[in-house]
Amino acid sequence: MSIIDYGWDEYFYTEYNEKLEQGMFPARIIADYGQTLRAATDSGEILIQRPLNKNGDGMQIAVGDWLLVQYDNNAKANLICTVLKRKTKFSRAAAGIEVREQIVASNVDIVFLIQSLNRDFNMKRLERYMIAAWDSGAIPVVVLTKADLCDDVESKKAIVYETTPGVEVHAISCVTGEGIEEIRKYFTKGKTIALLGSSGVGKSTFVNLLAGEELLKTQGIREDDSKGRHTTTHRELLLLPDGGVVMDTPGMRSLLPWEADEGMEIMFGDVEEIAGSCRFHDCSHGNEPGCAVREALESGRLEERRWKSWLKLQKEMAHLEAKKEGKLRFKEKQAGRHFAKFQKELRKH
Ligand SMILES: Nc1nc2c(ncn2[C@@H]2O[C@H](COP(=O)(O)OP(=O)(O)OP(=O)(O)O)[C@@H](O)[C@H]2O)c(=O)[nH]1
Ligand SMILES: [Mg+2]
Ligand SMILES: [Zn+2]
Known part of the structure; x- marks a missing residue:
């Protein structure tokens, strides 16, 4: 090794x-x-x-x-x-009140964005993961787990294709083995793949299957609300017997990308363009005349769900940016205070 x-x-x-x-x-x-x-x-x-x-x-x-x-x-x-300078990094705003970047996975070549086909299937969540993935520099692949518990796999796959154009989508089952061989082809010597997704979607189960042994602890999801139990508590890289490196991660409760430049453009460029072409540049997209958003929603060119997704994300990103700026200003102020104190000291001598 x-x-x-x-x-x-x-x-x-x-x-x-x-x-x-x-x-x-x-x-x-x-x-x-x-x-x-x-x-x-x-x-x-x-x-x-x-x-x-x-x-x-x-x-x-x-x-x-x-x-x-x-x-x-x-x-x-x-x-x-x-x-050493990172080749790629998948980051989110750390959970909690502190404004901080959390690097979820560093130097990964491919990120598997994982959702389960039964309880966890959620396109709004997938859009956020996609944004962070495009900004990370790694290649995103969507993996839908627990195909054995779903009877409309193809239609769910079609929804994902529509949400994430140009991205590979796979449906797998760790119980029946469906789709596993196809997905093994991503694992090659020296390449790192990170598994990202909510708790309970089967990330660790999938790693165990790839490794051919029970290396990681897995646990059933909660009966009452079908949420995962946050079984995996730390990130870990594992070398696979046939080559390739896989990173298991703890399920994430929420994901707000730390940065959303390129990813936002790829995922929501069309929405941004529509919102930018209203007659009034400060249009609130309510009752103003010449509102391009309302027009696009009415004509069906813009899907209501995507518009709401973008609005919410936009608001959260703006809030995050404001907090980042606030932190920066606080630091500058602190530095200024140190400098003033230093000068005062100098004058004493
Ligand atoms: N039916 C079915 N169950 C699965 C499949 N894959 C995983 N499971 C079950 O889903 C539950 C959760 O699996 P885990 O592998 O612990 O999930 P995880 O994503 O690692 O969860 P965290 O570590 O909490 O983030 C376990 O009971 C698994 O047996 C699958 O393909 N089909
Ligand atoms: Mg796990
Ligand atoms: Zn408008």
């Missing part, structure tokens, strides 16, 4: 050559247990402590990251020297 199996390639080699100093070696983060991280290196797996940073903004380290590590003789521990 070498780091090439884990996806080490030309891209990272070039990055590494630029930063390399004596004693440093490459390692890929394969599991995140909070304070402790597990990494794969050319000479086996190692544990590394997450570096401390006071305000939490310093060095963000995510599963999938490639690092340069050095063994420190005094500390008798492996220390992180640097995080």
Whole structure:
């Protein structure tokens, strides 16, 4: 087993050559247990402590990251020297009140956006995942699980094709094996695939099937509301026996993309164009004359559901941007205060 199996390639080699100093070696983060991280290196797996940073903004380290590590003789521990520039990153706004980017998956080549065909099927959610996926730089593929529990697979697939034009869509069942062989073709040596989706859709079950053994814990969904039980609690990269790397992740409750530039354009470019062509540039799309949105909704050119989706997302993204700006201003103010204090100190001497 070498780091090439884990996806080490030309891209990272070039990055590494630029930063390399004596004693440093490459390692890929394969599991995140909070304070402790597990990494794969050319000479086996190692544990590394997450570096401390006071305000939490310093060095963000995510599963999938490639690092340069050095063994420190005094500390008798492996220390992180640097995080190599990420090839791709799938990010969302972290849950909770703090305004923070959470990197869900780093350096993945393909993201499987997973929904189950019975209880979790939701196009509004899929649109959000797609936006974040397009912005991540990885290739998105939609995987619909539990085909054995659904009797209109083809019509559900058609709905997905319409929501995500140009994206591959697969329906699978880990119970009957339907669609599994077809999906195995994505797993090739050195390529990383992340499994993303709500709790209970069968991500860990799928990994176990690919691995051919029960590596990960899985659990039935709740009877009362069909929600998952959040069985997987940390992100983890696993090497598959036939080559390829798969990342299992904990089910996400909500997803607000951290950034939505390219993804928004791909998923909602047409809606933005319509909304931008109203007669009044500050049109509220209510009763104003010359409202292109109302016209498009009436003529059926714009689907009501998509319009509502976009409006809601737009509002949440604007709110996120405002919070990001607020945080920036706060930091600038803090820096300004430090500077003023520093100058005062100088004048004293
Ligand atoms: N009928 C059916 N059940 C499935 C299939 N795949 C998974 N399940 C079941 O769905 C339940 C949830 O599966 P998990 O693999 O734990 O789901 P998960 O996505 O990893 O959930 P979290 O770890 O909570 O994010 C388990 O009871 C599985 O046995 C499938 O193809 N068909
Ligand atoms: Mg799981
Ligand atoms: Zn309008």
